[in-house]
Amino acid sequence: MAQLTMAKALNLAMREAMAEDPTVLILGQDVGQDEGVFRITEGLLKEFGPDRVVDFPVAESAIAGVSVGLCMAGFKPIAEMQFSGFGYHAFHQIENHASRFRNRTRGRFTCPMVVRMPYGAGIRAIEHHSESREAIWAHLPGLKVVIPSGPRNARALLRASIFDPDPVMFYEPKACYRAFKEEVPEQPETMEIGKAQVVRAGSDVTIISYGASMRPVLEAADELMEEYQIDAELIDLLSLVPLDTEAITASVKKTGRCVVVHEAPRNCGPAAEIIARIVENALMYLEAPVQRVTGYDLVMPFFNLERAYLPDSTKVITAVKEVVNF
Amino acid sequence: MPRGKIELENYVESLSILDAEGNVDSSLEPKLEPQELRKILRAMLLARRYDERMLKLQRQGRIGTYGPALGQEAASLGPAYVLSKNDWLVPSFREPAAMLYRGWPMERLILWWGGNEIGARTPDGVRDTPICVPVASQCLYGAGIAWGCKLRHDGTVAVCFVGDGGTSEGDFHEAMNVAGAFNLPLVCIIQNNQWAISLPRKKQSAATTLAQKAISYGFNGMQVDGNDILAMITAAGEAVDRARRGGGPTIIEAVTYRLGVHTTADDPKKYRTEEEVEQWKCRDPLSRFYKYLKKRGVLDDKARDVMEEEIGAEITAAVENAEKYEPDILEPFHHCFETMPNYLEAQLGEFRAYLDAASGGEGGASGQDNPALYRQVH
Numbered sequence: 173m174a175q176l177t178m179a180k181a182l183n184l185a186m187r188e189a190m191a192e193d194p195t196v197l198i199l200g201q202d203v204g205q206d207e208g209v210f211r212i213t214e215g216l217l218k219e220f221g222p223d224r225v226v227d228f229p230v231a232e233s234a235i236a237g238v239s240v241g242l243c244m245a246g247f248k249p250i251a252e253m254q255f256s257g258f259g260y261h262a263f264h265q266i267e268n269h270a271s272r273f274r275n276r277t278r279g280r281f282t283c284p285m286v287v288r289m290p291y292g293a294g295i296r297a298i299e300h301h302s303e304s305r306e307a308i309w310a311h312l313p314g315l316k317v318v319i320p321s322g323p324r325n326a327r328a329l330l331r332a333s334i335f336d337p338d339p340v341m342f343y344e345p346k347a348c349y350r351a352f353k354e355e356v357p358e359q360p361e362t363m364e365i366g367k368a369q370v371v372r373a374g375s376d377v378t379i380i381s382y383g384a385s386m387r388p389v390l391e392a393a394d395e396l397m398e399e400y401q402i403d404a405e406l407i408d409l410l411s412l413v414p415l416d417t418e419a420i421t422a423s424v425k426k427t428g429r430c431v432v433v434h435e436a437p438r439n440c441g442p443a444a445e446i447i448a449r450i451v452e453n454a455l456m457y458l459e460a461p462v463q464r465v466t467g468y469d470l471v472m473p474f475f476n477l478e479r480a481y482l483p484d485s486t487k488v489i490t491a492v493k494e495v496v497n498f
Numbered sequence: 499m500p501r502g503k504i505e506l507e508n509y510v511e512s513l514s515i516l517d518a519e520g521n522v523d524s525s526l527e528p529k530l531e532p533q534e535l536r537k538i539l540r541a542m543l544l545a546r547r548y549d550e551r552m553l554k555l556q557r558q559g560r561i562g563t564y565g566p567a568l569g570q571e572a573a574s575l576g577p578a579y580v581l582s583k584n585d586w587l588v589p590s591f592r593e594p595a596a597m598l599y600r601g602w603p604m605e606r607l608i609l610w611w612g613g614n615e616i617g618a619r620t621p622d623g624v625r626d627t628p629i630c631v632p633v634a635s636q637c638l639y640g641a642g643i644a645w646g647c648k649l650r651h652d653g654t655v656a657v658c659f660v661g662d663g664g665t666s667e668g669d670f671h672e673a674m675n676v677a678g679a680f681n682l683p684l685v686c687i688i689q690n691n692q693w694a695i696s697l698p699r700k701k702q703s704a705a706t707t708l709a710q711k712a713i714s715y716g717f718n719g720m721q722v723d724g725n726d727i728l729a730m731i732t733a734a735g736e737a738v739d740r741a742r743r744g745g746g747p748t749i750i751e752a753v754t755y756r757l758g759v760h761t762t763a764d765d766p767k768k769y770r771t772e773e774e775v776e777q778w779k780c781r782d783p784l785s786r787f788y789k790y791l792k793k794r795g796v797l798d799d800k801a802r803d804v805m806e807e808e809i810g811a812e813i814t815a816a817v818e819n820a821e822k823y824e825p826d827i828l829e830p831f832h833h834c835f836e837t838m839p840n841y842l843e844a845q846l847g848e849f850r851a852y853l854d855a856a857s858g859g860e861g862g863a864s865g866q867d868n869p870a871l872y873r874q875v876h
């Protein structure tokens with residue numbers, strides 16, 4: 173077991189996959205010589221050479237579209253978008269081709285590719301570098317959307333995504349890249365995509381979140397217990413598509429109360445879908461309306477203001493208290 | 499540094515071999531055996547008659563909107579003709595001549611235009627990608643496929659098609675840029691048919707030729723008479739050979755003309771004149787090639803009539819087969835992902851219940867409530 177940051181854990185997952193499977197390759201801007209602007213691809217060019225770790229021209233649509241073509245030619249590309257804020261250039265290729273080739277060719281051509289991108293605020297980056305727009309991808313049929321929250325699940329989920337037979341949008345919470353370390357097992361580890369984790373069992377309220385927002389949620393849960401004797405159950409979704417309706421429903425049936433937390437804007441955001449599933453499956457168990465702690469329906473402010481605009485433990489605690497005291 | 503003119507390494511050439519009267523420039527004439535020449539004529543004729551039949555089927559409501567490729571048979575067939583089976587053909591939507599030649603059963607193309615995904619399923623043993631609707635987007639996966647060819651070092655290449663309008667898209671630019679930067683075995687055929695729906699070629703780009711765009715990506719371009727099958731075969735053959743040998747990409751601008759409608763939903767009279775169309779009809783790729791064959795004594799009217807008859811029967815059979823196809827109404831659920839996730843299982847259950855009810859199944863209403871659906875389910 174080694175103590176790794178998420179950055180190192182992601183790197184490990186790619187190294188393992190590439191060593192095992194010669195069809196796995198990486199395409200992205202500055203991923204080779206420079207080892208990625210966040211150093212996620214550190215050492216990979218040296219180990220696997222320029223045919224498999226490709227420094228790509230600044231062209232996101234091409235990174236995605238060329239990956240689709242590589243899939244047809246029998247490869248498993250890992251496409252890196254330098255920042256999710258620039259992934260929109262690739263939207264057209266992902267929506268019109270990656271997500272639908274399996275269906276439209278009735279399985280003759282498939283797209284076993286991963287599109288990795290760092291998302292979210294919290295690192296005082298310049299404009300366009302701090303958005304959380306995962307809901308956009310979650311809306312597209314034919315894509316999976318995976319979002320890890322820590323080093324260990326990042327490594328296991330990236331492995332699962334690389335070997336998944338369908339395209340996976342892999343959103344990396346960049347605020348977590350180096351924020352903390354975790355024990356990561358020596359042997360390659362994988363996780364089933366679409367399974368949420370109950371990271372802490374509790375009885376009074378369910379808090380559902382994913383990605384970078386799991387940190388403030390964990391903090392809030394500690395404080396809720398210590399200060400208010402509120403015993404919160406925490407669910408880390410890990411994937412928005414498929415969304416683990418069973419885990420959500422089981423927990424809400426048990427606690428009868430729920431708060432959903434994410435950084436993304438509220439309107440049509442992931443929480444809206446999560447709450448709809450609760451309403452469909454556990455309405456009669458609810459003791460209080462479900463609350464959302466989310467980004468506001470605004471353009472993300474420049475970094476001087478970003479802290480206040482993110483979900484934090486104070487916002488989560490306020491929402492939980494309201495739900496519990498309803 | 500003093501001021502001066504920069505000499506660029508790359509260049510554009512032009513090529514035309516056969517004139518409108520079927521006279522050949524014998525210094526450029528490719529060496530093709532009579533049986534090959536007959537095969538080429540048959541493939542062009544097949545595509546022409548297929549288009550004509552499709553237009554009829556559309557009018558009869560037997561397929562959906564149709565986009566014919568009338569007049570562009572040589573431009574798309576030439577490149578397909580020079581490929582080997584293991585190469586990849588990446589079409590846009592005006593390449594029936596190429597696709598039929600490559601081994602797509604005609605009924606599959608009819609099924610595509612008839613609104614069935616099975617028409618986008620590349621037949622086993624054929625390496626082509628299916629018809630692509632989003633303009634120029636195919637150039638990027640074409641580049642990806644070419645990349646795969648290069649990584650496998652197996653001497654295979656990819657040919658992708660795009661329209662004159664498509665050259666304005668970012669995806670065209672990104673694909674050509676990547677092809678140049680990585681020296682990919684990709685040949686891009688621009689079918690410059692003078693129109694992008696209602697936008698004429700002149701308004702699409704200020705460039706004198708579309709072929710010259712190759713220069714900015716670091717490789718060579720060729721502007722070819724796209725209605726001259728011999729020129730198309732020659733140009734594509736050279737480009738494909740070069741790509742196979744590691745010589746990198748080429749852009750071939752096939753100068754042709756869309757003799758028909760953009761699609762059956764379009765009325766070209768709104769934006770172009772009859773005279774223009776008539777002028778281009780004089781340069782029809784089929785009649786020109788046929789004249790050449792007659793002059794060479796490869797074929798006569800009688801042999802052509804026999805060919806026409808065979809083709810007519812082939813098309814009729816394809817239409818009959820296509821119309822026998824019964825889509826499986828539940829199939830879309832099974833092809834979204836390799837393994838159906840729970841939420842789709844649940845939605846499939848919902849859909850089944852709806853179908854049962856609508857078709858008069860358990861506890862449902864009778865087919866009279868929704869006759870169209872009833873027909874689909876039964």
Ligand SMILES: Cc1ncc(C[n+]2csc(CCOP(=O)(O)OP(=O)(O)O)c2C)c(N)n1
Pocket residue numbers: 592631632633634660661662663664665689691693694695756760
């Ligand atoms: C990305 C995209 N934009 C718009 C359309 C609608 N559309 C279909 S064909 C066409 C014109 C294409 O012109 P050109 O590339 O010259 O091809 P042609 O139709 O002449 O063969 C347009 C605008 C589309 N299919 N895809």
Ligand SMILES: [Mg+2]
Pocket residue numbers: 661662663689690691692693694695
């Ligand atoms: Mg055109």
